[in-house]
Amino acid sequence: MSKKKRIRIKDIAADAQVSRGTVDRVLHNRGRVAPDVKAKIDKTIEKLGYSPNIIASTLAKNKEYHIATLLPSPDMDNYWALPQIGIERALKASKDFGIHVDQFFYIMENVNSFKEQADLLIQSNPDAILLSAEFYRESLSFYKKVANLNIPLLSINTHIPTLEKVSYIGQHSYQSGKLAGRIFDIALRNKGDILMLHLGSSVDNAPHIMDKERGLSDYFQTKTNPYNILKEEFEDYANIDRLTTFLYNIFESTKNIAGIFVTNSRSYYLVQALELLGYHDLCIVGFDLLEENCQLLKNGKIDFLINQDPIKQGNLGILNLVDSLLYQRSNLKTLYLPLDIVVAENVDLYMQNEIETFVTL
Amino acid sequence: MSKKKRIRIKDIAADAQVSRGTVDRVLHNRGRVAPDVKAKIDKTIEKLGYSPNIIASTLAKNKEYHIATLLPSPDMDNYWALPQIGIERALKASKDFGIHVDQFFYIMENVNSFKEQADLLIQSNPDAILLSAEFYRESLSFYKKVANLNIPLLSINTHIPTLEKVSYIGQHSYQSGKLAGRIFDIALRNKGDILMLHLGSSVDNAPHIMDKERGLSDYFQTKTNPYNILKEEFEDYANIDRLTTFLYNIFESTKNIAGIFVTNSRSYYLVQALELLGYHDLCIVGFDLLEENCQLLKNGKIDFLINQDPIKQGNLGILNLVDSLLYQRSNLKTLYLPLDIVVAENVDLYMQNEIETFVTL
DNA sequence: TTTTTTTTTGTGCACGAGCACATAAAAAAG
DNA sequence: CTTTTTTATGTGCTCGTGCACAAAAAAAAA
Structure with missing residues (x-):
């Protein structure tokens, strides 16, 4: 309580x-200061403990920053509406600091639109970039182009560890697979097989999905495994009839399935198909708190959802970039967000938090 | 992308x-403006869409705000070190806005020190107050004193619903009890009894602990309950020998205990005692990510921890007060934070996040 | 009408930091 | 020992808002 x-x-x-000018030159290393004077000022700074007033600094600089985002369009995939909430919130908090966000959307599962929007983004000449690169190969060439620009770059949702210098905020996909393993282990009690289901296309070009697969497998590797694990992929998931047929065939050949792990946010499609087939006693573990999923969680049709907090991904992604722009420190690093286990009893608390406007500082 | x-x-x-001056008077309702001029300016504001630049405003006001906190001392209870982290972080983010935090600590389980520090706090003449009132009766009289001051007041960790006007950020205690019920339901599979254990004193003066109790009971009320629920309270928990004896007696009279619910963050004491007694197969559900608890979670000695996110409570608590001071809007409301289910497979992700410095905007 | 009072409107400085430019001091060249 | 060049240091304006005070206009009193 010192004053x-x-x-x-x-x-x-x-x-x-x-x-003041001389101190200013020392603080910003602009040179043009006599060595002995610089030493004296450095000592004084040390003694008095200066830290710049970011408020005054921002006002004086009177600078505008443009952060560009390159993310899948929410129109195609509900999941991607969630990071938008976080981005919006971060923008609200930082617009007085001269921050602008220019958004570029690409069509999920369409490589060309990714390339196209990536080029537009680069043309817009941003001061920082937030992206989720859903295509492994194409993202590498994008990274290469951006590297020369020498601006902060941060990725969310899809971690490409090949490029360590690119910082990442998002889920630890491998660990989420392990977590799913643990959940099944608790819920199934050594009975039945587990179906790992990829509802989507070109899994081989999406490393984060494969990481989840490895995580689940590895969980059971460490113990004497009482479960069989089946892996299946189905591209045309939005066509419920075809999905139902697809599942029917699986159940025909494998009678013992007790749990299904949906490796992305589309478990609500699975449930629709299972309803048609009349399966009610399966343990379903999926991802993400989409409205549809939450509803099914409350109804008991889905047992567990693993939340990767896409809202926070967008929010922290932008805020970190803002931070690195304003303080011009390259504090960007990789941050794995918590993986929340969501059940009917705590889902509302997560949802409320997502709607509730947070502090807009 | 409009410019x-x-x-x-x-x-x-x-x-x-x-x-400028006239516009200023209109914006701040300072009066002294001719009615027709005011109307004209209001229309222009509407038309052009003004929103104040909080940066410039803060700088010009050059005002200092003092937020006082009244919380249990972390020296007595490790749990209370966690909100401190969040408070520290919030302070860092808002100190350039002229925010100061003056902390008053009371001794947990010592009513007099609460009253004493509460008085000191009021004498310090703060601009806003953040508190956790662990004593139900005493907090009521504190609220009464503070009400006249007409300053923002926000409570964390302990919700006193009797006073609806006091906003709250923290766990939904009742719901956390229900969540514990669900966890036991999944993990125990209709086998054995559940011991609900209060490690601490004067539970009857701590409504949030009683809420947890009700939550757990109510969970099983809705279904044909295969479990017996025992309730026990033990004050001298830090004395492991005595705790061990206490537990020994319980196990003697009740042979069928399969799960233990520790209603606060002190489950690591329980585990110490259980080790001495040689009990290894019980399902333990506790609260909060204390270092000691997390270690036991990883070792498999504790099965589940419910995280009430005390860090976030402190962080959001301060940030909300800052918000209401800077924008002088009374946006304070009640916010129930998510209740995270933490197991060995996701605990590190929560811990990393707690250590990791967040964006300091 | 003139003077006084009241109401309305305009202006200037401050907040703290950044930056351009002016001035002063020291060093080099003449 | 000047003059020129280089280096070092100081000053003044800017950012957008808040607020005190000055100035002007209108209304009331003389």
């Missing part, structure tokens, strides 16, 4: 008996 | 052909 006032440049100048 | 510039007071003044 010390915040130290300003002016205070340092007075203490070191120089002008 | 519209941010509207300033100056722009409104120009458009309405008045001076």
Whole structure:
């Protein structure tokens, strides 16, 4: 509760008996300061403990920053509406700092639209980039182009570990597979087989999906495994009839399935098909708190959802970029967000939080 | 991607052909403006869409705010070190806005120190208050004193619903009891009894603990309950020998206990005692990600921890008060944070997030 | 009408930092 | 020992808003 006032440049100048301008040059390493004077000022700064007033600095700089995002369009995939909420919230908090967000959307599962939007993004000449690269190969060439620009780059949702220098905020996909394993282990009690279901296309070009697969397998590798694990992929998931037929065939050949792991946010499609088939006692583990999924969770049709917090991904993604722009420190690093186990009893609390406007500072 | 510039007071003044000062008076309802002029300016504001630049406003106001906190001392109870992390983080983000945090700590389970610190707090004449009132009766009288001050007041961790006007950020205790019920239901599979254990004193003066109790009971009320639920309270929990004896007696009289629900963050004491007694196969559900608890979770000695996110409670608590001070809007409301189910497979992700410095905007 | 009072409107400085430019001091060239 | 060049240091304006005070206009009193 000491009553010390915040130290300003002016205070340092007075203490070191120089002008504000000289202190300013020392602080920003602009040179043009006599060595002995610089030493003296450095000492004073150390002594008084200066930290810049970001408020005043922002106002004085009067600079505008443009953050460009490159994400899948929410129109095609409900999941991608969630990061938007976080981005919006971050923008609200930082628009007074001169931050603008220019959004570029590509069509999920359409490589060309990715390339196209990527080029448009680069043409827009942004000060920082937030992206989720859903295509492994194409994203590599994008990274290469961006590398020369020397601007902060951060990826969410899809971690490409090949490029360590690119920082990432999002789920630890491998670990989420392991977590799913644990959940099945608790819920199934050594009875029945587990079906791992990829509802979507070109899994081989999406490393994060394969990581989940490995995670689940590895979980059971460490113990004497009482479960068989089946892997299936189905592209035309939105066609419920075809999905139903597809599942029917699986159940015909494998009678013992007790749990199904849907490796993305589309478990609500699966449930529709299972309803048609009349399967009610399966343990379903899926991802993400889409409205549809949550409803089924409450009805007991889905047992567990693993939340990868896409809202927070968007929110922290932008805020981190803002931070690195304003403070021009490259603090960007990789951050794995928590994986929340969501059941009927706590889903509302997660949902409320997602709707609730957070503090807009 | 429209290129519209941010509207300033100056722009409104120009458009309405008045001076900045007049616009300022309209914006702040300071009066002293001719009615027709005010109407004109209001229309222009509407037309151009002004929103104040909080950066410039903060700088110009040059005002210092003092937020006082009244929380249990972390020295007595590790749990209370966690909100501190969140408070520290919030302070870092908002100190440039002239925010100061003055902390008052009371000794847990010592009513007098609460009253004493509460008085000191009021004497310090704060601009806003963050508190956790662990004593039901005493907190009521504190609320009464504070009500006259007419300053923002927000409570965390302990919700006193009797006073609806006091906003709250924290766990939904009742729901956390229900969640524990569900967890036992999944893990125990209709076998054995559940011991609900309060490690601490004067539960009758701590409504949030009683809410957890009700939640657990109610969960099983809705279904044909295969479990017996025992309730026990033990005050001298830090004395492992005595705790061990206490538990020994319980197990002697009740042979069928399969799960233990520790209603606060002190499950690591329980595990110490259970080790001495040689019980290894019980399903333990506790609260909060204390270092000690997390270690036991990874070792498999604790099965589940429910995270009430005390860090976020402290963080959002302060940030909300900051928000209401800076924007002088009373946006304070009650927010129930998510209840995270934490197991060995996701605990590290929660811990990493707690250590990791978040964006300091 | 003139003077006084009241109401309305305009202006200038401050907040703290950034940056351009002016001035002063020291070093190099004449 | 000047003059020129280089280096070092100081000053003044800017950002957008808030607020005190000055100035002007209108209304009331003389």
